[in-house]
Amino acid sequence: MTNTDVRLGSWEAVGLVASREVKTKMRSKAFIITTVATLVLLVGFALVMKLVGGGSDATVGVTTQTGALAEPVKATASRIGVSVDVKTVDEKAGRSQVADGSLDALVVSDGTDGKLRVVVKKDLDGNLRDALNVLAGQVALNVSIADLGGDPAQVQAAVAKASVDVEPLEKPYPYQSGQLVLGIVAGILIYMSLLLNGQMVAQGVVEEKSSRVVELLLSTIRPWQLMAGKVLGIGFVGLVQMVVIGGVGIVAALGLDVLSISTSAAVGTVVWLVVWYLLGFVMYSLVFAALGALVSRQEDVGGVITPALMFVIVGYVIGISVLPSDPDNTLAEVLSVIPVFAPTLMPMRLAMGGVPVWEAVVSVGLVLALIPALVWLSGRIYANAVMRSGARVKLKDALRPA
Template sequence: MSKDSTSRNSTLANVGMVARREVKARFFTKSNLISLAIMVVVIVAGILVLDYFAGREDDGAADFTVAVESGVAELEPQLTAAGTALGTTVEVEELTREEAEPRLTEDLDAFLGGDPARPEMLVDDEADQQLLALVTSAVQAHVLADQVSELGGDPQAFNEALAMAGPQVASVDAEDDADQFGPQYLVAVLAISLLLFALIGSGSLIAMGVVEEKTSRVVEILLATIRPSELLAGKILGIGIVSLVQVVVLSAAAAVPAMATGLLEGFEIDLGGTMLLVLLWFFLGFAVFALLFGGFAALISRQEEIGAVTTPLMFLMFVPYYLAMFMVTSDPDSTPVRILSQIPFFSPFMMPVRNVFGGVETWELLLSIGIALVTIPVLVWLAARVYRRGVLHTGGRMKLTDALRG
């Protein structure tokens, strides 16, 4: 076996050893498992609650329930049509007065009896004004239909035409808002929010791990057997595995109950493709941001200073996150969005949203992936150089220019 092959195998073994240590130390802790379980329960409960209220909105329950005696039963078509015209639903039951009176205090809103052209409307206490208007409209339509019939016309066609009569109001702004804040917006925001949570969580773990090892002087023992680049690579790989498992678990916690309850029915969105794209950009975004978190964390020597590293990098994630949430959803095909979505720090957030809204072409997606893949080796060199020079530095915070010099 050649010397280069032996060295490569040794490097892979060292990186794997560090990665396994990070997985055990970060994922299998009691606090992490409990917090992950709580988040799964919260997500599942949220989906079930959302499905419950969505079901109540769409369960087809009538707004009004009206009983009619047999002599007034011919008003049923007009009552239904009048309800439709007024934006309500009416359920009509044929009952006698004796059967209807006890139910007026329970599930009946009114009872109609007597002459269909001038019916008696019996209510429990006081007539609902909307129901009164609806019954009045239905009775008038019935009388007009009788008059049309006497003149030789078609009462059914007249009733249908009367129910359809009226202006059809439409708003351009309302239509735009519906497009922007409909199911597509919900899916897009959930996807990039999950991505943001995963990247911030993993980046913070890497930064804290680097600083912990540096302040406890454990890093000096580790670097006696492995190279700094191997230690950093293993740490990033291990925490990346932990974050990926969390993303998959939380995604499944939302997707499985949503599919089981039928909450996703009617969505004209490729949810499977969207989640695959989110996973792809998680890998690329993690590689971009994790390298920066790991490398720059080596510049500080105390836990109290960790905010000096994490805050600017978190800001670097929040900017594209909010741009994707508001700028991309309003116009996913605009020139500024096209340009920004090619920048590796913006791509992980903007590309999945553009894909949900159908504003990204295949060549643009491939180009953004290519630019990210080209950028990652540059960041590897930068992070490794900073980490190698900063991780053994003690005392005050090391300047970035000093870490890059020489």
């Protein structure tokens, strides 16, 4: 009696498992709904940014008596971060426009002493009040200078030219607001992709294990081939989703002129996003597949993968809470090079700019060096645990040689 080996070739088996995962996941309602919903949110966010960023913070009216203050009002408001439109109107018409909401404030002269009075409907916005208070101080100073026989314009010119000389020990990177926004969006996308697709791997392992499908599959292929095929298949689905979402998001942002960065910088961000998604997904999905094999019920998946998932969450939380206000934060810089935190932190820093080339190279190199070790370790755990049903398999038992 001859013993016929019905096992498939290594890569043929991996390819069959991967193609099965791709077909199943890309046709699922969850994949379609998640992709469409994310695209709608991104385009909607770009439209909101366009609408919010397109107008001024306030509209201020000046009369013929205070018309000379039109440019000083704009300049003073700009210095404290307030965008103001100024209109010259007749005082009576201006009061009517304040009443109907067309004007936020009307600046009128209170007499020959140069004191200013601001007409508002009910109350004056705090930022606008600060800007007009600064302006009132300048007007009062000009009056005092003129009373003393000086030239207010000459004094103001001298004051405007006065500044301190800054001597930086290190040249600062010129971060732009568009880069910071792009970094935040990149962090959110990579975090959501790792979170959803990584857990999908663990849930798929448990589903096959609990339904005993895995026993049938392992009669023709080896455990590591099943695990590798599942990781590659779901990873490819996530990659397609990432490229579509990232591409559409960048096109929408650039088309609506929301991001004030170059097209090459935007494309570079998408490329790095894809690279770090692939590195992060392969690294974490290997761990999730191994941990998923330890349990036999879907209810236990969350508990078994939570310790590994915490590294993804911690990296994301640090990035989203620290980097927007402090892009050069030392803790974030150090953690972004460590493999377990790099997939969430490094793409955010790269999108914001200013990352030394050696840091990007080292972070990628460390993850690439860790992946072969994870393949061996996860493969052993998966092979020893995936065929055991019932109670949760202890990690130390799964690590023992077969």
